Amino acid sequence: MSGTSTVGDSSSWATALVKISPYTFSAVGIAIAIGVSVLGAAWGIYITGSSLIGAAVKAPRITSKNLISVIFCEAVAIYGVIVAIILQTKLESVPASQIHAPESLRAGYAIFASGIIVGFANLVCGLCVGIIGSSCALSDAQNSSLFVKILVIEIFGSALGLFGVIVGIIMSAQATWPAKSV
Amino acid sequence: MYGFESMTFNIHGGYLEAIVRGHRAGLLTAADYNNLCQCETLDDIKMHLSATEYGPYLQNEPSPLHTTTIVEKCTLKLVDEYKYMLCQATEPLSTFLEYITYGHMIDNVVLIVTGTLHERDVHELLEKCHPLGMFDSIATLAVAQNMRELYRLVLVDTPLAPYFSECITSEDLDDMNIEIMRNTLYKAYLEDFYKFCQKLGGATAEIMSDLLAFEADRRAVNITINSIGTELTRDDRRKLYSNFGLLYPYGHEELAVCEDIDQVRAVMEKYPPYQSIFSKLSYGESQMLDKAFYEEEVKRLCLAFEQQFHYGVFFAYMRLREQEIRNLMWISECVAQNQKSRVHDSVVFIF
Numbered sequence: 322m323s324g325t326s327t328v329g330d331s332s333s334w335a336t337a338l339v340k341i342s343p344y345t346f347s348a349v350g351i352a353i354a355i356g357v358s359v360l361g362a363a364w365g366i367y368i369t370g371s372s373l374i375g376a377a378v379k380a381p382r383i384t385s386k387n388l389i390s391v392i393f394c395e396a397v398a399i400y401g402v403i404v405a406i407i408l409q410t411k412l413e414s415v416p417a418s419q420i421h422a423p424e425s426l427r428a429g430y431a432i433f434a435s436g437i438i439v440g441f442a443n444l445v446c447g448l449c450v451g452i453i454g455s456s457c458a459l460s461d462a463q464n465s466s467l468f469v470k471i472l473v474i475e476i477f478g479s480a481l482g483l484f485g486v487i488v489g490i491i492m493s494a495q496a497t498w499p500a501k502s503v
Numbered sequence: 504m505y506g507f508e509s510m511t512f513n514i515h516g517g518y519l520e521a522i523v524r525g526h527r528a529g530l531l532t533a534a535d536y537n538n539l540c541q542c543e544t545l546d547d548i549k550m551h552l553s554a555t556e557y558g559p560y561l562q563n564e565p566s567p568l569h570t571t572t573i574v575e576k577c578t579l580k581l582v583d584e585y586k587y588m589l590c591q592a593t594e595p596l597s598t599f600l601e602y603i604t605y606g607h608m609i610d611n612v613v614l615i616v617t618g619t620l621h622e623r624d625v626h627e628l629l630e631k632c633h634p635l636g637m638f639d640s641i642a643t644l645a646v647a648q649n650m651r652e653l654y655r656l657v658l659v660d661t662p663l664a665p666y667f668s669e670c671i672t673s674e675d676l677d678d679m680n681i682e683i684m685r686n687t688l689y690k691a692y693l694e695d696f697y698k699f700c701q702k703l704g705g706a707t708a709e710i711m712s713d714l715l716a717f718e719a720d721r722r723a724v725n726i727t728i729n730s731i732g733t734e735l736t737r738d739d740r741r742k743l744y745s746n747f748g749l750l751y752p753y754g755h756e757e758l759a760v761c762e763d764i765d766q767v768r769a770v771m772e773k774y775p776p777y778q779s780i781f782s783k784l785s786y787g788e789s790q791m792l793d794k795a796f797y798e799e800e801v802k803r804l805c806l807a808f809e810q811q812f813h814y815g816v817f818f819a820y821m822r823l824r825e826q827e828i829r830n831l832m833w834i835s836e837c838v839a840q841n842q843k844s845r846v847h848d849s850v851v852f853i854f
Contacts, residue, residue: 364510371513375521379528452509456811459521463528 342420343429344412347496350436351408354489357440358401358447365394365451372455380462387461389472390454393479397447400486404439404493408432411496424499435492442485449478508705512812515593520811522591523820526584527808529556531827532854539834540846548573548835556580570835577831581824582634588817595703599814601662602696603821607636608663609692613685615644616653620677638662650684666691679734686726686743693719693745703814710807710815712747717803719748720777721796727758727767728792749774797851801826805853823853 369390377384411432415425457471512520531539535555542548545568549561552573560576589600611632618628625645632641640657647653654667666688693715700711723744730740741759745751750758757770768784771777780795800822807819830850837846 368509368513368517371517372521375518376525378522379525448510455509455513455517459524459811462521462525 339421339426343425344420346429346433347408347412350433351405352436353440354408354436355401355405355440358404358443359398361444361447362394362398362401363447364444365397365447365449365454366391368448368451369394369454369458373458376458376462382465383458383461383468386468387454387458390450390457390475393450393475394447394454396479397443397450397482400482401439401443404435404486404489407490408435408493408496411493413498415498416501419499419501422499424497428496428498431492431496435489435496438492439485439489442489443482446479446482446485449481450475453478505705505709508812516596516812516814519588519591519596520816522588523816524808527816527820527823530823530853531555531830533852536830536834536850536852539831540843540850542834542838545570545573545835545839548831548838552831570832570839573835574828574832577828578634581821581828584824585635585821596814596817598699599703599707600817602699603818604635605662605692605696606689607633608638608661609636609666609685609688611636611641612644612658612663612688613681615641616647617678617681619645620681650680663688663692666695683735683739683743686722689722690743690745693722694747697745697747706810706813707815710810710813711818714803714807714815714818716748717800719745720750720754721800723748723750723755723758724767724771724777724792724796727761728764731761731763749776794849794851797826797829801851801853826851827853 369387373384373387373390377387411428415422419425453471453475457468457475460471461468535551538551539548542551546566549564549566549568552558552561557577557580560580561573564572564576585600585604589597592600614632615625615628618631619625625642628645629642638661640660643657644653647656650667654664658664658667668691697712697715697719700715701708703711726740726743737759741755744755744758754770754774758767761767761770768781771781776799780792780799783795784791804819804822807815833849834846837843
């Protein structure tokens with residue numbers, strides 16, 4: 322596969338991909354980080370919230386304890402916001418001659434990957450915590466000794482989002498743009 | 504996609520599923536039934552029931568109580584819960600909930616037609632109808648003389664219309680025809696419900712298929728046992744069996760030729776789930792068969808609650824409530840007639 326070696330070699334996919342500005346990749350990465358995380362959080366909140374409301378009609382005591390499930394889902398959105406803010410501080414301007422330098426491309430791809438990692442990890446984490454939270458509310462309404470046990474499962478579930486955030490931040494530390502040439 | 508209902512079920516069904524599970528927690532337990540079985544009079548029963556969820560419904564009844572009043576008020580509670588769920592539901596849950604009541608509609612139609620045949624007063628019959636199966640033009644059923652009129656005047660506007668295509672004849676209605684009509688309608692209803700659940704797919708289809716198949720098989724056995732010794736021909740009998748279920752088609756072939764209970768038992772013992780039911784009965788006995796079937800049904804209905812995110816819980820809850828009302832009726836009748844020793848003959852504990 323020919324890379325960027327020949328300027329006139331414009332018919333290969335690799336060239337087309339490489340000609341996309343690294344800023345495009347970075348911006349899309351940041352958008353996915355926050356957008357898909359919030360999608361996951363919202364999905365989880367409505368799954369657990371609707372079951373919680375219905376179960377609380379017959380068993381009002383469960384409402385305050387089961388808000389923890391909603392808070393775990395919300396935490397997923399907060400991870401997305403934090404990572405998006407961190408990623409946007411990694412964006413720097415480079416002079417036009419350097420835009421397609423390998424260092425720039427690397428930085429662009431690193432931010433993109435970090436965004437995807439965090440976004441999708443938070444999406445599935447939010448879903449997971451939401452479904453468990455719904456079962457937790459229904460079980461708590463029937464038998465209150467079950468609440469703490471199911472909460473342990475939820476804590477394991479929310480660790481998934483944390484893994485995504487950790488890897489995402491490590492990836493974004495790689496995002497060093499080329500120094501301004503003299 | 505089976506297995507991924509958890510991601511989208513709660514959009515429309517989450518609240519109602521949680522509500523129905525809350526109602527399930529209010530079903531009477533074995534301890535409640537033990538207390539009720541110890542009661543001496545109907546007022547004792549009322550006192551025990553006022554500590555359960557039936558309290559608000561029974562507290563304003565004056566003594567002396569009647570067993571029909573107790574049953575009526577308990578049914579009223581079920582109807583209120585059902586109406587609440589129906590008005591909150593969206594499609595397809597609302598259609599599903601309506602399907603659950605068509606069985607009662609069929610029973611009401613047959614009740615009024617039979618009562619009219621025996622010269623009873625229409626209003627008296629209307630009071631005996633099950634409230635879940637009422638529809639607007641039900642009183643005009645008393646006018647019809649044969650099935651064609653029945654269909655044309657009244658039933659064409661009801662949800663039961665499509666079930667009538669197989670049983671419109673111009674014969675006059677008499678007892679035998681009415682029973683055949685009831686079973687034909689019920690067969691068409693079960694098949695329609697089954698198809699509807701299959702269309703819904705996912706966990707609903709799987710759980711409801713199992714429950715409806717059991718219902719179809721139970722009806723097949725009951726039809727066979729009730730028609731032994733009557734003038735119902737074998738072909739007619741075979742026409743009344745539904746075309747799904749564990750017994751379809753080979754079991755139906757064998758049941759159609761059965762002439763007594765032991766032959767029925769021999770047929771059913773080839774099917775492991777029903778073999779355990781029939782093994783509880785000694786030879787030649789059929790009174791306990793109803794109770795054995797009810798127990799098996801209750802076991803399967805309780806299993807429907809083990810999974811989340813499907814519509815089977817609504818069907819299971821309605822059936823369990825109806826079983827509870829049957830239990831209460833039996834207990835009240837035994838207490839009212841001073842036959843306390845027979846109380847445990849027909850009470851099926853749910854928990």
